[in-house]
Amino acid sequence: MTANARRTGAPRTPAGKVAKFFDDRLNLAGPMRKQLNKVFPDHWSFMMGEIALYSFIILLLTGTYLTFFFDPSMADTVYHGRYVPMQNVEMSKAYESTLNITFDVRGGLVIRQIHHWAALMFVGAMLIHMFRVFFTGAFRKPRELNWLIGLTLIVLGIVEGFAGYTLPDDLLSGTGLRIADAIMLSIPVLGTWVSFLVFGGTFPGDLIIGRFYIVHVLVIPAILAALIGAHLALIVRQKHTEFPAPGRSEHTVSGERVFPIYAAKAGGFFFIVSAITCALGGLFQINPVWLFGPYNPAQVSSGSQPDWYMMFLDGSTRLFPSWEVRLWGHTLAPLFWPTVVLPGILLTLAVGYPFLEAKMTKDRLPHNMLQRPRDVPVRTSLGVMALTFYLVLFLSGGNDIIAKAFDISLNAMTWGGRILLLVAPPILYIITYRICLSLQRHDREVLEHGVETGIVKVLPTGEFIEVHQPLGPVDEHGHGQLAYAGTPVPKRMSQLGVGVPLRHIRGFFYPVKEKPEIQAAIDELEAAEADGQPARDEQHQLTD
Amino acid sequence: MSSTHSPIEVTSDELRAMSPEEQMLAGAEADGVHVVHRRNRFPIPGTKAEKRAERGVAMCFLISALAGVGFVVAFVAMPFHWHLPGTPQTFRFYTPALGGLLAVMMLFMGVGLVLWAKWLMPEEEVVQDRHDEPSTEEDRLLTQATLMVGIDDTGLPRRSLILRTLGLAGGAIATVPLIAMVGGMIKKPGKQLEHTLFTPNPKLFPPAGLVPLVYSDWRRVSPDDILPGGIATVFPGIREVGADGKTGVTSASSPTLIIRLRPGQKVEARKGQASYGWPANAPEYVAFSKICTHAGCPASLYEQQTTRLLCPCHQSQFEVLKDAKPVFGPATRSLPKLPLGVEVGSDGRQYFVARSDYTEPIGPAYWERS
Numbered sequence: 001m002t003a004n005a006r007r008t009g010a011p012r013t014p015a016g017k018v019a020k021f022f023d024d025r026l027n028l029a030g031p032m033r034k035q036l037n038k039v040f041p042d043h044w045s046f047m048m049g050e051i052a053l054y055s056f057i058i059l060l061l062t063g064t065y066l067t068f069f070f071d072p073s074m075a076d077t078v079y080h081g082r083y084v085p086m087q088n089v090e091m092s093k094a095y096e097s098t099l100n101i102t103f104d105v106r107g108g109l110v111i112r113q114i115h116h117w118a119a120l121m122f123v124g125a126m127l128i129h130m131f132r133v134f135f136t137g138a139f140r141k142p143r144e145l146n147w148l149i150g151l152t153l154i155v156l157g158i159v160e161g162f163a164g165y166t167l168p169d170d171l172l173s174g175t176g177l178r179i180a181d182a183i184m185l186s187i188p189v190l191g192t193w194v195s196f197l198v199f200g201g202t203f204p205g206d207l208i209i210g211r212f213y214i215v216h217v218l219v220i221p222a223i224l225a226a227l228i229g230a231h232l233a234l235i236v237r238q239k240h241t242e243f244p245a246p247g248r249s250e251h252t253v254s255g256e257r258v259f260p261i262y263a264a265k266a267g268g269f270f271f272i273v274s275a276i277t278c279a280l281g282g283l284f285q286i287n288p289v290w291l292f293g294p295y296n297p298a299q300v301s302s303g304s305q306p307d308w309y310m311m312f313l314d315g316s317t318r319l320f321p322s323w324e325v326r327l328w329g330h331t332l333a334p335l336f337w338p339t340v341v342l343p344g345i346l347l348t349l350a351v352g353y354p355f356l357e358a359k360m361t362k363d364r365l366p367h368n369m370l371q372r373p374r375d376v377p378v379r380t381s382l383g384v385m386a387l388t389f390y391l392v393l394f395l396s397g398g399n400d401i402i403a404k405a406f407d408i409s410l411n412a413m414t415w416g417g418r419i420l421l422l423v424a425p426p427i428l429y430i431i432t433y434r435i436c437l438s439l440q441r442h443d444r445e446v447l448e449h450g451v452e453t454g455i456v457k458v459l460p461t462g463e464f465i466e467v468h469q470p471l472g473p474v475d476e477h478g479h480g481q482l483a484y485a486g487t488p489v490p491k492r493m494s495q496l497g498v499g500v501p502l503r504h505i506r507g508f509f510y511p512v513k514e515k516p517e518i519q520a521a522i523d524e525l526e527a528a529e530a531d532g533q534p535a536r537d538e539q540h541q542l543t544d
Numbered sequence: 545m546s547s548t549h550s551p552i553e554v555t556s557d558e559l560r561a562m563s564p565e566e567q568m569l570a571g572a573e574a575d576g577v578h579v580v581h582r583r584n585r586f587p588i589p590g591t592k593a594e595k596r597a598e599r600g601v602a603m604c605f606l607i608s609a610l611a612g613v614g615f616v617v618a619f620v621a622m623p624f625h626w627h628l629p630g631t632p633q634t635f636r637f638y639t640p641a642l643g644g645l646l647a648v649m650m651l652f653m654g655v656g657l658v659l660w661a662k663w664l665m666p667e668e669e670v671v672q673d674r675h676d677e678p679s680t681e682e683d684r685l686l687t688q689a690t691l692m693v694g695i696d697d698t699g700l701p702r703r704s705l706i707l708r709t710l711g712l713a714g715g716a717i718a719t720v721p722l723i724a725m726v727g728g729m730i731k732k733p734g735k736q737l738e739h740t741l742f743t744p745n746p747k748l749f750p751p752a753g754l755v756p757l758v759y760s761d762w763r764r765v766s767p768d769d770i771l772p773g774g775i776a777t778v779f780p781g782i783r784e785v786g787a788d789g790k791t792g793v794t795s796a797s798s799p800t801l802i803i804r805l806r807p808g809q810k811v812e813a814r815k816g817q818a819s820y821g822w823p824a825n826a827p828e829y830v831a832f833s834k835i836c837t838h839a840g841c842p843a844s845l846y847e848q849q850t851t852r853l854l855c856p857c858h859q860s861q862f863e864v865l866k867d868a869k870p871v872f873g874p875a876t877r878s879l880p881k882l883p884l885g886v887e888v889g890s891d892g893r894q895y896f897v898a899r900s901d902y903t904e905p906i907g908p909a910y911w912e913r914s
Contacts, residue, residue, distance in 0.1 A: 037577040039672035059764055065776050074789075082626050107619055110642040142676065175841055178796070179857060182839040182908035191911045192733040201731050203796050203840075206789040239674050247671070254671040257577065261668065263678050264661035271654030277646040282643010296797030297779050298760070298834060300842045302856040317839065317874060318858045324876035324909065333909035348810070368674060401858060410859055411872055442818050521588045 026085035040262045041242035048129035054273040055122035061116040072213030074206040080509055091294035094209045098168040114281030123157045123309040134383050136370040138241045144354040146234045151350050153227050155218055158309050163216040165307055174295025176306050177475040186333035243488040311388055311397030316342050319396050359497045377436035384432040385425040392421045443489045448479050489501045576673035583667045597663040604656030611648035738905045740797045741780040742851045742898040754897040756781040760793050764895040772803040773848045778802055797906055800833035800882055814867050822884040831882040832868045833906040837876035878903050
């Protein structure tokens with residue numbers, strides 16, 4: 001809109017006319033301005049959720065494309081396609097159409113691989129995002145609801161991934177499905193009924209791919225999309241958390257406005273995430289189903305691995321001892337504990353954690369400021385403990401690969417995993433707790449005594465001391481008076497601006513030299529800005 | 545800085561007199577958004593540094609566009625059909641080229657946008673009021689009253705008859721569609737998990753009905769096929785499609801492993817199963833279900849030296865000489881053993897048959913299993 005149009009009130013430009021058309025009908029000017037002006041804080045760790053969101057969009061786009069060619073049918077067929085090693089092999093139409101996507105559709109393989117990589121990234125980004133939220137305390141009141149939605153998204157993401165992994169009906173996915181059937185069978189009382197309900201009879205039957213297909217392309221994506229919408233709506237409603245810093249408070253959020261800067265950065269980041277998935281999909285082979293062959297219940301390849309997000313369950317299954325309960329003519333299979341009970345416990349703990357923490361700390365206040373992990377040692381240590389537990393399970397999910405690669409006995413790997421699973425988390429808890437306390441102490445030490453300058457002075461008494469640079473005003477004993485405010489404390493002189501050139505030289509092959517008159521104007525402006533600097537710094541006192 | 549700026553109060557005439565930038569700031573203030581710092585990165589027009597930044601961003605977009613063109617060219621022109629090894633393998637470059645060019649196109653678009661924001665758009669530091677206090681007491685009170693009066697208007701608290709019948713109808717609405725949907729999917733397991741296609745079938749194989757053992761290509765299995773220490777995966781030779789839509793070779797419960805022991809090896813048979821091998825008096829051949837009793841994967845890695853069967857999914861190990869008893873890993877039950885027999889075929893050779901079905905359910909354990 002030109003200034004002119006604004007003055008007269010009647011738009012003359014095409015954009016102005018379009019704006020008027022919509023505003024006349026929807027009364028958008030006010031609400032829209034509010035969204036354009038919305039402020040988003042900037043921190044690298046806030047990008048994990050964005051990666052998850054962008055991978056989901058990539059999954060929707062590539063997934064839709066794949067449905068144009070995929071045939072979710074378990075009907076038998078004989079392959080006569082272009083991939084000679086599979087010629088005349090009996091297979092399901094699902095597997096055949098996956099081969100066709102790979103070998104006959106122009107660019108089909110790259111899209112399929114991008115889809116698979118994006119799925120791996122989707123779950124991974126969600127999980128890392130969850131840990132970010134956990135370790136910084138972002139789940140605290142008022143954001144417990146979003147924590148719960150996030151957990152649901154992770155569980156659904158894993159189920160969605162498993163369903164998609166099953167669809168090609170190849171040897172690897174069929175083996176995974178067989179294990180899933182065994183897990184269903186292990187459920188007490190209802191197990192066989194659940195298995196027969198899901199498969200429409202005994203495993204594998206001829207319905208399961210069709211059923212998983214509709215679950216994979218419609219049911220779960222629809223729920224995921226709705227929950228992602230709710231997750232984002234809550235972020236917009238409650239506004240983003242941020243780390244404490246000078247000038248920030250519980251009652252404000254600071255950063256850049258959505259339009260134009262944040263939009264440009266977030267939009268750019270979407271393309272960067274897309275670029276990574278495309279590069280992975282093009283350059284790194286994933287799930288080469290044509291090498292596995294069609295599913296055959298009599299075959300399996302050694303080193304069978306599920307997708308990474310399932311590996312912790314595979315690991316728990318490998319590690320769990322052979323304990324079976326037989327009672328009154330019934331069997332409680334050993335599979336039940338590591339694959340149903342264990343994830344159930346993990347999920348319950350995650351669901352309950354925000355409420356448990358609030359109860360234990362009696363902290364019922366809303367929090368918009370994030371915490372540094374070191375400042376909440378118990379939570380951080382619990383998180384590291386959970387992470388260690390998860391990592392031991394995860395590595396045990398590939399313990400045969402590790403055993404082979406490092407020439408270790410497989411049985412030793414299993415026993416090592418069993419022992420580590422119980423011993424490592426508490427040890428890591430203690431170590432993390434000590435590290436947190438030490439980091440806290442160091443922060444306070446620097447606040448009290450200042451930053452080490454590296455300058456050693458000899459006193460007249462002959463005593464050697466290192467000169468410390470105080471961070472703020474000091475009392476009569478030379479002790480700093482700044483209180484810790486939950487922000488990073490500078491610990492090196494370079495972080496205080498010492499020894500850092502004020503302005504680095506611009507230019508790639510040679511320094512950029514401005515014309516003398518322009519350089520003079522720049523120098524003048526910089527001098528003026530430097531004069532006004534203290535005034536701005538005053539605004540940024542700690543507002544603790 | 546103060547976080548409680550009052551909304552600007554200006555007349556519309558004053559607003560009109562403002563520059564667009566001032567209007568933008570006024571609009572932001574009205575939304576509780578305070579621009580505390582805003583600085584044009586290039587306040588002096590026409591500097592080389594600015595042109596350089598602009599060229600850098602434009603270069604990114606140009607590379608992105610070129611990669612897009614490259615993608616289309618590669619997509620159309622590059623060979624992508626699979627060819628046997630030994631012939632030109634140029635098709636192998638197709639997928640990396642497409643993925644790489646897509647990635648370059650996306651990457652430079654993204655980097656260009658981010659650099660644009662970082663290099664050329666103004667620096668800004670903006671603080672927005674959160675306004676995330678809970679509703680006021682008054683608001684809560686009024687909403688509560690609205691709800692209460694509304695519920696009162698329906699008369700539900702007084703009319704318990706309606707309330708109860710409504711509860712019934714609501715319960716029906718909530719459950720009946722679920723029953724209708726899930727009900728159709730319920731299948732009665734019955735005894736299906738207890739039997740395999742090895743069950744003697746006099747209709748197909750008169751007179752005794754003993755099911756022949758075949759390889760996956762339907763050739764019959766003869767003892768002579770297997771060398772000492774060797775194994776073979778065999779199936780019930782039933783070509784008819786069963787209830788699960790599968791034949792003997794494709795049915796998930798059929799895969800069976802015949803192991804020919806080496807001279808001197810002897811299987812400590814389970815009670816009552818001493819004669820399940822062949823020959824019955826001094827078994828040289830034993831047949832176990834290939835389906836792991838833990839999670840149902842084929843336990844198919846046979847280590848001749850240690851006489852152990854390993855399941856590659858969760859590393860359960862079964863000692864063949866102890867009648868496939870689990871000796872390591874999560875499996876709890878021995879692999880079921882198939883009673884082996886032999887009949888003489890029309891060509892005079894001996895061929896394996898199953899003397900009966902497995903005498904216990906194969907595969908992973910389940911609740912109804914004793």
